């Protein structure tokens with residue numbers, strides 16, 4: 001079978017389509033014939049080189065497809081069967097530690113993301129443990145089913161589990177056109193929050209409005225922190241959803257109201273930031289870290305999807321042979337929503 005793999009880190013040239021053996025399955029696993037697999041910024045970072053990636057590695061964290069083989073436990077305990085249309089949750093954890101038992105899999109010391117620290121899902125067939133396989137919602141097509149769990153669970157975890165958002169709160173969500181940003185805007189609107197977001201050009205600003213954002217700040221034209229203060233009549237926002245780091249940090253602090261929370265899950269523009277602790281404690285503000293999410297977050301998101309309250313946003317679909325083009329498209333920041341690879 002064919003799989004997209006990298007044998008070394010580097011530019012798009014290191015992406016290759018390899019012929020590898022069909023994976024066998026354990027009793028608690030299913031074999032999935034992959035229809036679609038989504039790209040994430042994580043794919044770019046893995047390709048460019050982050051520590052802990054076993055090489056060669058099959059790339060990709062989330063996929064959707066049809067079950068073609070099912071282990072006994074996967075069938076008897078999880079009710080999965082041949083022919084089921086499913087999608088995969090982009091995490092793996094031990095399942096037994098105190099964190100896993102409490103449903104906090106993203107704190108497990110044996111936590112993995114497929115396509116990062118373990119083999120990924122951008123292959124014709126994948127073996128996946130049953131706890132990380134869920135039925136595809138009927139109101140999503142194959143492209144959508146593969147393209148919401150990673151960014152969706154990340155955004156949901158930040159907003160609902162970490163920031164504990166509630167109706168009437170005012171939020172600043174960076175990067176409306178990004179995977180996490182576009183998911184966060186939709187979730188925040190379901191929760192009845194006022195959403196201020198950022199966009200770098202007119203096309204992205206229009207995209208943000210369509211997603212439901214109340215205000216869009218063109219960060220190429222206006223200072224974000226100051227504009228947030230104007231929009232909120234000088235108060236600032238209750239919550240900032242951060243995933244950019246160095247470039248936006250000062251604006252994030254400036255935009256935050258007394259008692260507000262910054263929740264951060266990324267540092268795409270750099271990881272080192274400055275903070276004046278006196279301002280932090282005098283204003284009773286919180287800075288909260290968050291990575292990925294839990295199975296529970298995906299299940300909660302599924303119930304929003306089934307009620308048409310959340311919709312994965314697809315920017316562009318590529319055939320899996322065109323994975324190089326797909327990486328370039330994502331790298332160049334052209335996407336509005338998610339990029340999906342389609343397997344024939």
Ligand SMILES: [Zn+2]
Pocket residue numbers: 093094095096097098099100101105108109110
């Ligand atoms: Zn665990």
